[in-house]
């Protein structure tokens with residue numbers, strides 16, 4: 001099996017965290033999350049090739065450090081996640097002509113990715129393939145809307161639709177081209193980091209040896225403490241607002 005990790009320019013990553021983190025903090029956070037993903041992917045025995053797709057020099061350095069490949073995104077001359085992944089899947093198909101290829105497309109913002117969940121995804125995908133020789137597995141997010149991981153067959157290309165409700169759209173697309181599809185839910189892979197709430201959830205988890213780079217980054221930079229304080233202040237504000245409105249209701253009785 002191949003693994004494909006599309007990585008945006010690191011300074012552009014995690015825009016949805018702009019309200020909580022500075023540009024350099026977002027960049028550092030994304031770098032740490034990619035390290036957590038690569039720590040697991042780069043040594044997993046079921047991946048014959050792990051390929052990053054990115055033009056960011058930091059991705060090139062990470063590829064060297066973790067001994068994986070890095071393909072230039074510019075060389076594909078397309079823009080946007082779906083188009084970049086489509087082009088990279090076509091390249092894999094053209095390299096490994098005539099082989100039964102399976103590709104796992106993994107996102108960089110999954111610091112809780114771990115070996116046991118990867119094993120589960122691979123095993124479940126193999127079971128799906130037992131009924132035929134092609135199929136699509138989607139590991140969705142905790143809201144059951146995104147496609148945090150796709151396991152697909154580059155010989156049966158899909159019209160990829162990353163973005164809002166991509167899980168349902170990818171499932172529908174598999175139906176359209178006539179291949180079986182399954183949606184999997186796993187707690188670690190399902191917990192991608194898009195929002196401040198996602199960061200707070202990550203920080204609230206007991207430390208169990210996963211997400212090590214990300215948690216170390218968040219604690220060493222003081223971001224963890226800042227976010228937790230902001231959260232407590234927001235809770236206090238919400239409590240005061242709630243009490244005031246309850247009191248005014250009571251006064252009008």
Ligand SMILES: Nc1nc2c(ncn2[C@@H]2O[C@H](COP(=O)(O)OP(=O)(O)OP(=O)(O)O)[C@@H](O)[C@H]2O)c(=O)[nH]1
Pocket residue numbers: 006007008009012013014015016017053054055073079080081084106107108109194
């Ligand atoms: N190579 C490449 N990777 C991309 C592109 N867009 C998104 N990605 C990657 O795809 C994965 C999911 O990205 P998104 O959730 O769309 O974007 P994000 O940067 O994580 O978050 P936002 O900026 O808040 O939307 C991450 O690993 C991104 O780095 C792109 O245009 N090119």
Ligand SMILES: O=C(O)[C@H](O)COP(=O)(O)O
Pocket residue numbers: 081107109141145146147148161162163164165166167192193194
């Ligand atoms: O379709 C998707 O899953 C998104 O484009 C990428 O995932 P995220 O925005 O939930 O990180």
